[in-house]
Amino acid sequence: MTDPEDDGVDEALALLGPEVRTPERHRATPWGEARALAARLGAARPTGTRRVPLGQALGGVLAQPLAALTDLPSFDTSAMDGWAVAGPGPWRVREGGSVLAGHAQTPPLPDGEAVRIATGARVPPGATAVIRSEHSHADATGHLHAQRDVTHGQDIRPRGQECRSGDQLLPASAPVTPALLGLAAAAGYDELRIVERPRVDVLVLGDELLTAGLPHDGLIRDALGPMLAPWLRALGADVTVTRRIGDDADALYAAVSGTEADVVITTGGTAAGPVDHVHPVLDKAGAELLVDGVKVRPGHPMLLARLTPARYLVGLPGNPLAAVSGLLTLAEPLLRGLAGRRAPEPYRATVRDEVHGHPHDTRLVPVAHAGGRATGQPAGHGAGGRPAGPASPLVVPLHYNGPAMLRGIAAADGLAVVPPGGARAGDVLEILDLPWAATTGRCFT
Ligand SMILES: Nc1nc2c(c(=O)[nH]1)N[C@H]1C(S)=C(S)[C@@H](COP(=O)(O)OP(=O)(O)OC[C@H]3O[C@@H](n4cnc5c(N)ncnc54)[C@H](O)[C@@H]3O)O[C@H]1N2
Numbered sequence: 001m002t003d004p005e006d007d008g009v010d011e012a013l014a015l016l017g018p019e020v021r022t023p024e025r026h027r028a029t030p031w032g033e034a035r036a037l038a039a040r041l042g043a044a045r046p047t048g049t050r051r052v053p054l055g056q057a058l059g060g061v062l063a064q065p066l067a068a069l070t071d072l073p074s075f076d077t078s079a080m081d082g083w084a085v086a087g088p089g090p091w092r093v094r095e096g097g098s099v100l101a102g103h104a105q106t107p108p109l110p111d112g113e114a115v116r117i118a119t120g121a122r123v124p125p126g127a128t129a130v131i132r133s134e135h136s137h138a139d140a141t142g143h144l145h146a147q148r149d150v151t152h153g154q155d156i157r158p159r160g161q162e163c164r165s166g167d168q169l170l171p172a173s174a175p176v177t178p179a180l181l182g183l184a185a186a187a188g189y190d191e192l193r194i195v196e197r198p199r200v201d202v203l204v205l206g207d208e209l210l211t212a213g214l215p216h217d218g219l220i221r222d223a224l225g226p227m228l229a230p231w232l233r234a235l236g237a238d239v240t241v242t243r244r245i246g247d248d249a250d251a252l253y254a255a256v257s258g259t260e261a262d263v264v265i266t267t268g269g270t271a272a273g274p275v276d277h278v279h280p281v282l283d284k285a286g287a288e289l290l291v292d293g294v295k296v297r298p299g300h301p302m303l304l305a306r307l308t309p310a311r312y313l314v315g316l317p318g319n320p321l322a323a324v325s326g327l328l329t330l331a332e333p334l335l336r337g338l339a340g341r342r343a344p345e346p347y348r349a350t351v352r353d354e355v356h357g358h359p360h361d362t363r364l365v366p367v368a369h370a371g372g373r374a375t376g377q378p379a380g381h382g383a384g385g386r387p388a389g390p391a392s393p394l395v396v397p398l399h400y401n402g403p404a405m406l407r408g409i410a411a412a413d414g415l416a417v418v419p420p421g422g423a424r425a426g427d428v429l430e431i432l433d434l435p436w437a438a439t440t441g442r443c444f445t
């Protein structure tokens, strides 16, 4: 089950003369190891933290646990509009208006008395229950009668029911969502300490790239510049600049050695062609190559280097789907750690159709949700090693998944991780989610 798309590379390598830098197969890192290394490097050195007003924290992650600054509710609260009562009824109705939300504490309620109360108001000391207006009636003598049994404490939210001051509401690294902002405000916060977003410079290499109009005379449109910045932002990065460097080794060296970003991402120039400058420039810059090729298709020339102790470079191959593969293999786990984010739970789905594999390397193949769930797969059937449960979602491998193509990934909900040798229809495979899947309503998880 070998895809003809993958066959040309080894042949091309064999044609290279000895004077040309030849990628050594044995140096390529297995796909899982490369991801794990990138994740470890990122997690080892998250970027700094800062305090921001609640209104600016959305999309960040908590740098420290969210501990309640108050009991919630912070006082015994009426859960309904009606009557606060003390002891058994009927009750004498207290003169002088209602107890309202936001008002100061009212005098204690003696046994046998009732007072009108609004939802959210402080329950007077001594009250033993709240009776909803629709479950009671007041008679002409100024007495209140319950129309249902009254249980002790009914419709009173006791102080501290949701949390006590100091309780941990959410752990560090929780994503700051609209709901978290609401909870933080309720729990007394004006500001949150969040992890700084790692700063990323994107350097797009290649003299053949146009930034507008139709391809002509061998020139093509830059597909990566428009794609990477928003994708990286969705991964938690702050893209400081997207620069087009052409095939200029000096300009690349200047950009790499002069950067102040936490991560530099280059596109193109990772292979062994005459204008593939990434390796020589990294040598010149004294960078340490941590990953030099990964056993994955597409994208195997991807690389990861350490520029300085606190600065990394991810080299994405120029072929657009190969660049996506490098983005998800190396950049995503590295940035996740730097941004203080937690790893998502590995997610698996059943592939509806056979997927061709590479003989030795992992393949990443765009897949779309089939809108159904696999049932009754025989145990142990999957090359991915796990039987499909009755509720395993079903995915369809998409066409147009060649290294130079974006047509498949643009229609995809995720990328299936296809082990060497391929997968049969019904196999269960790991799926890499795309960061926008949740916003389009097609999320797997
Ligand atoms: N002798 C070898 N040749 C190649 C190898 C190899 O191992 N030995 N690997 C092949 C594989 S696999 C890939 S992937 C590419 C990686 O090449 P580079 O990273 O050096 O990228 P370029 O040569 O600069 O470009 C490759 C291809 O992609 C197009 N490209 C580049 N940037 C963009 C962009 N921003 N938008 C759209 N398209 C882009 C470029 O025009 C080329 O067609 O190398 C193989 N060759």
Ligand code: MOO
Pocket: 009, 296, 297, 298, 299, 300, 301, 317, 319, 322, 403, 404
């Ligand atoms: O074929 Mo290359 O694998 O990465 O585009």
